[in-house]
Amino acid sequence: MRRLNPSLVAGGVIVGVIVATALLSFVWTPYDATFVDPSVRLATPSWAHWFGTDKFGRDVLSQIMVGSRTTLFVGVVAVGVAAVIGVPLGVLAAMTPRWPSELIMRTNDLLLAFPALLLAIMFGAVFGASTLTAMVAIGIASVPSFARVIRSGALQVMRTEYVLAARAAGRKPFPIALRHVLPNVTSLVTVQASVSFAIAVLAEAALSFLGYGTPPPTPSWGRMLQESQEFLFSAPRLAVFPGIAIALAVLGFNLLGDGLRDRFDPKLEDRR
Amino acid sequence: MPNEPAPNHPAVQVIDVVRDYPRPRTSLLGPTPVVHALRGVSLEVKQGERFGIVGESGCGKSTLLRLIAALDRPTAGQVVVEGTDITTLPERRLRFLRENLQLVFQDPMSSLDPRMRVRDIIAEPLVVQGHPASGERVRELLEAVGLSADAGDRYPHQFSGGQRQRISIARALAPRPRILIADEPVSALDVSVRAQVLNLISDLVDELNLTLIFVSHDLSVVKHVCDRVAVMNAGQIVETGPTADVYAAPQHPYTQRLVSAIPTLERALSGATTTDLLPSKGETA
Amino acid sequence: MNVLEVAGLNVSVRDTTLVSDVDLTVGPGERVGLIGESGSGKSLTALSILGLLPEDVVPSGSVRLSGVDHDLIGADERALSRIRGRDLAMVFQEPMTALNPTMRIGDQIAETMLIHHTHPTRSAARAAAADLLDRVQLPADLLRAYPHQLSGGQRQRVVLAIALSNDPALLICDEPTTALDVTVQALVLDLIVQGVVARSSALLFITHDLAVVATVCERVLVMYGGRVVESGPVHEVFTNPRHRYTQGLLAASNLEAAGSRLTTIPGTVPAAGHFPSGCVFRNRCAHATDLCATTPAWSGTSTTGYACHHPAGAPHA
Incomplete structure (x- = not known):
């Protein structure tokens, strides 16, 4: 019997709780997350409002619960877009001869130099501001870092003798990419995905603040953090709760990524 | 019998091959610096021969192997395998080579x-060539290299270095090649395991009528395995001949230096010291 | 008085014993070889002497160095760092990692002497560094070079120059030429031997290569499965091996054997911690009997002997 990997368990539990919270928020929250109650503005935590209320008197716990939906959405879309484009691009850059590879990587550098937020704002202006357009833009902006990391990993795999042996046996480039390169760079993909996830959550916060992310009444952890800025000294809890939520989410996905990487690494499979 | 060699052709001919590599630029201006990995190499390996290539790191022996295996292209010159010039053949016309020539690596x-x-590792060459990769054939190959049938279910890290080298050999033999290229196949192995792997290669070459090209930095190993040897230095072949002759009476100064530098038990036990390994005094011995 | 005395050395990680009961002495000016294959424990033995074992690997037993009034096992890092580089120097397999890539060669050689105050001033140390570089047959203009500008062989000679800079009582070399080409190996081996002879330093030379040990050393210890299975003068051990492992190893490395087949030792070297109990070699030994399930006692003197129930050959003269 294989021993369960602790980071897989911890990551799974944290991500599981976030997913459960998001699902629960569809059917129940303590208060309507968007309900404004001027009588309890900036209330401290109490039995009525466990996490207190914000400057409009909205319940923070309810907002966090509903906000988890935005966070999951953000993570899946942004990381998905980045990985689906970035991973093949990186592998392609590693496997093509000199000049096409150079072309891919220099284009990549160009995109890397382009501010992600500016790209998101452009997208928002063209396609209309929404969480989806913002996150597609953030995803596209994360493509270069994916491509770069995956390319360096794929280059290492391409230099191994097992790839040489596969070529000597007549394997064509595409099957080599599929059979040998991709399985051996998956650990890099999971690590990069958890980094990109953290960046996406924070970028969503900034974009919401600028009015190009999640439109105002829909709660989002990022915007809660942003709105708490003016009360950082008078009511730091407004920053603490969404801050903890974001940190937990990032940690959870990181642990899950690590755990999955180890789980699928045959070298660690029978570790005593 | 699928292992019928084409008549009258040498297994491998290398004719005046040059291979230059561009080195990564260090400045934007000025010409790209070039590494001359091979500077006009010619050799001929007959069918069924056990041919050794000896040289130190950076002498170009690995580059030469890759050219023979069509994993790389020469800058100039020709590589002819079993009578077919492969120098400019596109990958899709190399099928005969991919079946008939296989490699075993060092690491x-x-x-x-x-x-x-x-x-799956052993079956890969079969799958690629469109042969049915039956469990039967894989078991047969595992047995041929002295591994148990259940080895097939495990992953490479569960084996020792010597066992992995056996797996490599099984993979190389899967498509029933006629030419086997071994690149430093025992350099990373323990002494007690090295002898097993050398015996295995030797037996399989005999049994399957293979042409063997054996590359090593270790002249004593090549001397044991090969009939003929080419000594490489700085991208050139400096000496070729029957292994025993080259070892006993090296002609080229580089070969002389190489032979005298090899520590052997016999010499040491008859009183040779480290100073005797050095060229000036070594030659008088 | 011996330069190095190792007695009853054990090394273990968690509940796995990697080195058992190693006794080892090196006399003044003596050149002793330690041979073994992967997993034999030879490198762990060297690292224990140097106090450089990884954190979770624990040594026990005794390691005494002449001129040092305390045991090296259990000594704290400060005490050890006073000894390392002065009384005890080392050369490892990979010369690149032994040198600081951002420091010039000359400064690195001088630094070792300045740390241990063996030269009074920086300029005296610099002059000594130039002299040392000359002794390892490298040109003086390399003093201003950085490690990456040197070849592997040149780097190993620099490492050797650093190791010898304070005339250590004992030089430990762990596979110093394994990563080098044969012709470069010849020069480095000769420099090591000339270097220790000139300083009357003792040498502990660790390698898997029988021919190298026979050329460099006077006395040899054969390790297998974390134990010393045989020891004695090089000529004795290599011409008249008593332990069945030594015998097998010699036969397997004899490439001059008549006929095309080499003599082999069956099986593979087990992974660390998976050697059989009793005689560690019994699962690969053609002569093993039920008796071999008990640990064989050491036969012979402390410097010449073997641990085998069914020894080969004639008794040592």
Whole structure:
């Protein structure tokens, strides 16, 4: 019997709780997350409002619960877009001869130099501001870092003798990419995905603040953090709760990524 | 019998091959610096011969192997395998080479994909060539290299260096090649295991009528395995001849230096010291 | 008085014993070889002497160095760092990692002497560094070079120059030429031997290569499965091996054997911690009997002997 990997368990539990919270928020929250109650503005935590209320008197716990939906959405879309484009691009850059590879990587550098937020704002202006357009833009902006990391990993795999042996046996480039390169760079993909996830959550916060992310009444952890800025000294809890939520989410996905990487690494499979 | 060699052609001919590599630029201006890996190499390996290539790191022996295996292209010159000039053949016309010529590599850690089970590793050349990769054939190959049938279910990291080298050999033999190229196959192995792997290669070459090209930095190993040897230095072949002759009476100054530098038990036990390994005094011995 | 005395050395990680009961002495000016294959424990033995074992690997037993009034096992890092580089120097397999890539060669050689105050001033140390570089047959203009500008062989000679800079009582070399080409190996081996002879330093030379040990050393210890299985003068051990492992190893490395087949030792070297109990070699030994399930006692003197129930050959003269 294989021993369960602790980071897989911890990551799974944290991500599981976030997913459960998001699902629960569809059917129940303590208060309507968007309900404004001027009588309890900036209330401290109490039995009525466990996490207190914000400057409009909205319940923070309810907002966090509903906000988890935005966070999951953000993570899946942004990381998905980045990985689906970035991973093949990186592998392609590693496997093509000199000049096409150079072309891919220099284009990549160009995109890397382009501010992600500016790209998101452009997208928002063209396609209309929404969480989806913002996150597609953030995803596209994360493509270069994916491509770069995956390319360096794929280059290492391409230099191994097992790839040489596969070529000597007549394997064509595409099957080599599929059979040998991709399985051996998956650990890099999971690590990069958890980094990109953290960046996406924070970028969503900034974009919401600028009015190009999640439109105002829909709660989002990022915007809660942003709105708490003016009360950082008078009511730091407004920053603490969404801050903890974001940190937990990032940690959870990181642990899950690590755990999955180890789980699928045959070298660690029978570790005593 | 599928292992019928084409008549009258040498197994491998290398004719005046040059290979230059561009080195990564260090400045934007000025010409790209060039590494001359091979500077006009010619050799001929007859069918059924055990041919050794000896040289130190950076002498170009690995580059030469890659050219023979059509994993790389020469800058100039020709590579002819079993009478077919492969120098400019596109990959899709190299099928005969991909079936008939296989390689075994030095590093038992990096020569097997860590994510694949042993049976898939061994079957890969078969799958690629469109042969049915039956469990029967894989078991047969495992047995031929002295591994148990259940080895196929495991992953490479579960084997020792010597066992991995056996797996590499099984993979190379899967498509029933006529030419086997071994690149430093025992350099990374323990002495007690080295003898086993050398015996295995020797037996299989005899049994399957293979042409063997054996590359090593270790002249004593090549002397044991090969009939004929080419000594390489700085991208050139400096000496070729029957292995025993080259070892006993090296002609080229580089070969002389190489032979005298090899420490052997016999010499040491008859009183040779480290000073005797050095060229000036070594030659008088 | 011996330069190095190792007695009853054990090394273990968690509940796995990697080195058992190693006794080892090196006399003044003596050149002793330690041979073994992967997993034999030879490098761990060297690292224990140097106090450089990884954190979770624990040594026990005794390691005494002449001129040092305390045991090296259990000594704290400060005490050890006073000894390392002065009384005890080392050369490892990979010369690149032994040198600081951002420091010039000359400064690195001088630094070792300045740390241990063996030269009074920086300029005296610099002059000594130039002299040392000359002794390892490298041109003086390399003093201003950085490690990456040197070849592997040149780097190993620099490492050797650093190791010898304070005339250590004992030089430990762990596979110093394994990463080098044969012709470069010849020069480095000769420099090591000339270097220790000139300083009357003792040498502990660790390698898997029988021919190298026979050329460099006077006395040899054969390790297998974390134990010393045989020891004695090089000529004795290599011409008249008593332990079945030594015998097998010699036969397997004899490439001059008549006929095309080499003599082999069956099986593979087990992974660390998976050697059989009793005689560590019994699962690969053609002569093993039920008796071999008990640990064989050491036969012979402390410097010449073997641990085998069914020894080969004639008794040592």
